[in-house]
Amino acid sequence: MVNVYPVIKTEPLCFDYKVKINGAVVETNTARVSAVPFNRRWPGHQRDISQTEAVQFVSMSTDEPLNFEIIPQIPFEASKVKLRPRSLGIKPIITQDGKIQFTLTKPAYFTVEAYGRNGALHIFVDAAKDYSVSRKD
Secondary structure (H helix, E strand, O other): OEEEOOOOOOOOOOOOEEEEEOOEEEOOEEEEEEOOOOOOOEOOEOOOHHHEEEEEEEEEEEOOOEEEEEEEOOOOOHHHOEEEOHHHOOOOEEOOOOOEEEEEOOOEEEEEEOOOOOOOEEEEEEEOOOOOOOOOO
8 A cells, every 4th residue: 555645735846856656646745955965053043045945755655665767857867866875775777768767665765866966856655554443442
């Protein structure tokens, strides 16, 4: 069972990627994140919007393997595509027509970086929860 969490429309929307999971197109959310490689708390100040960027993310839960097909909408170098953290051991396949494909066998939180450090696609996959109730309870 795959349960993609609902999309909350925000402005500005980000359209850097199209995402398919198990062959079905999935709608993504947009979030504003730090665009600089460090984060530090500045007392009494919020990070200036010029130091942020809009990125796409998808959140879901599942109890089965997921086949991802990520289609970057901006030209990218196939040799520079990274999935982080690398410790997950996910090895993407870059197709001739520019799609990033891989299978996720267990829940994980990770990013797909087709354009370098900025413009990453964030993917959050939780384990499916069983909310069934026994009649004996």
